[in-house]
Amino acid sequence: MDSGDPGPLRAQPGSVDDFDAAWQATVGSIAAARRRPGDSGADAVGVTVLTGFLGSGKTTVLRRLLAEPAGLRIAAVVNDIGPVNIDAAAIDGLQVASRTPERVELTNGCACCALVDDLAETLEGLAGARMSDAIVVEASGVADPATLALAAEGAAGCMLDGVVAVVDAQHLASQLSDPRVGPAVRRQIDVAHLVVLSKVDQVDSAEVAGLADLLGRLAPGRMVVPAVHGRIDPRLLLGAALRGATFPADTGEHPFEVASAVVTPTRPWQRAEVAHWFELSPPGLMRAKGWFSSPDGGCHEVQAVGRSWRIVPAGSAHDPAIVLICSSQEAVDSAVASLLNLDELTSGQRRPSG
Numbered sequence: 001m002d003s004g005d006p007g008p009l010r011a012q013p014g015s016v017d018d019f020d021a022a023w024q025a026t027v028g029s030i031a032a033a034r035r036r037p038g039d040s041g042a043d044a045v046g047v048t049v050l051t052g053f054l055g056s057g058k059t060t061v062l063r064r065l066l067a068e069p070a071g072l073r074i075a076a077v078v079n080d081i082g083p084v085n086i087d088a089a090a091i092d093g094l095q096v097a098s099r100t101p102e103r104v105e106l107t108n109g110c111a112c113c114a115l116v117d118d119l120a121e122t123l124e125g126l127a128g129a130r131m132s133d134a135i136v137v138e139a140s141g142v143a144d145p146a147t148l149a150l151a152a153e154g155a156a157g158c159m160l161d162g163v164v165a166v167v168d169a170q171h172l173a174s175q176l177s178d179p180r181v182g183p184a185v186r187r188q189i190d191v192a193h194l195v196v197l198s199k200v201d202q203v204d205s206a207e208v209a210g211l212a213d214l215l216g217r218l219a220p221g222r223m224v225v226p227a228v229h230g231r232i233d234p235r236l237l238l239g240a241a242l243r244g245a246t247f248p249a250d251t252g253e254h255p256f257e258v259a260s261a262v263v264t265p266t267r268p269w270q271r272a273e274v275a276h277w278f279e280l281s282p283p284g285l286m287r288a289k290g291w292f293s294s295p296d297g298g299c300h301e302v303q304a305v306g307r308s309w310r311i312v313p314a315g316s317a318h319d320p321a322i323v324l325i326c327s328s329q330e331a332v333d334s335a336v337a338s339l340l341n342l343d344e345l346t347s348g349q350r351r352p353s354g
Contacts, residue, residue: 055305127157162240284331
């Protein structure tokens with residue numbers, strides 16, 4: 001495992017190979033069950049569903065995997081909320097470095113609903129092209145992973161390699177205690193074969209240990225792997241179904257509803273103005289991501305989860321656009337109106353929107 005990776009929290013001391021050896025006595029029947037009758041599974045392309053709530057760090061995990069693919073050809077299918085697929089653009093520049101044969105976008109909604117047929121068709125196309133050693137589906141933050149997993153299992157030429165849930169060490173406790181958000185987060189954890197505890201460098205070691213114990217109770221039989229900057233050994237991430245037990249989950253109604261909108265800046269914005277807006281961001285803002293240009297010609301990337309936010313120079317130029325995801329239509333309308341009035345911000349208050 002990479003020297004920057006803390007290693008599996010629930011593993012016995014030793015290397016990844018040592019840990020895998022301990023599992024092999026119990027996973028043989030799981031591997032056999034995953035194969036279709038009459039199918040050796042040798043020609044099927046493994047599909048990994050990468051799930052996690054809004055802002056959990058899924059795209060960071062995927063970017064790291066594509067940047068360090070361990071010699072594999074990995075195709076990425078990226079689903080995002082809203083008409084602008086920010087997450088797909090975030091990984092686009094890594095295709096050459098990762099030898100990724102294709103990156104496919106599924107936009108404007110959650111792949112667990114209207115786009116599930118498109119997902120199955122996309123997977124079959126990627127598998128039929130025989131250019132990929134593995135396929136990773138990055139679900140939107142509110143997608144139901146059970147439905148995505150069933151789509152992968154039913155796609156011709158594909159085999160479900162596992163469901164990986166990414167959870168945010170900084171916000172997991174508050175998310176689970178939120179009566180609106182908690183059920184969706186638990187659902188994603190419950191369906192997963194492997195749980196990635198991201199951003200462990202942002203909390204102290206005692207809190208990490210407590211979160212590991214909590215996840216052990218929420219996801220018995222699953223590995224819990226801590227990650228810093230999304231770094232995970234590909235041997236753990238791909239083939240997660242062979243490294244953790246999970247239980248069948250019925251598909252059902254969409255577990256969580258949000259409202260989204262895209263703000264297209266009409267002029268360059270001062271970084272300080274945008275930072276001030278996030279300090280006073282309206283209630284109900286759950287997630288924001290995108291880019292804006294500044295008067296000096298620079299391009300800046302925005303990432304926000306709840307009240308936590310950051311603005312950094314973008315690695316390359318992007319068309320200005322910021323996706324806002326809120327808890328209600330009223331909240332997103334308010335957020336859009338105030339963000340478009342950045343020139344009205346003062347040091348202490350924001351002009352009411354609406």
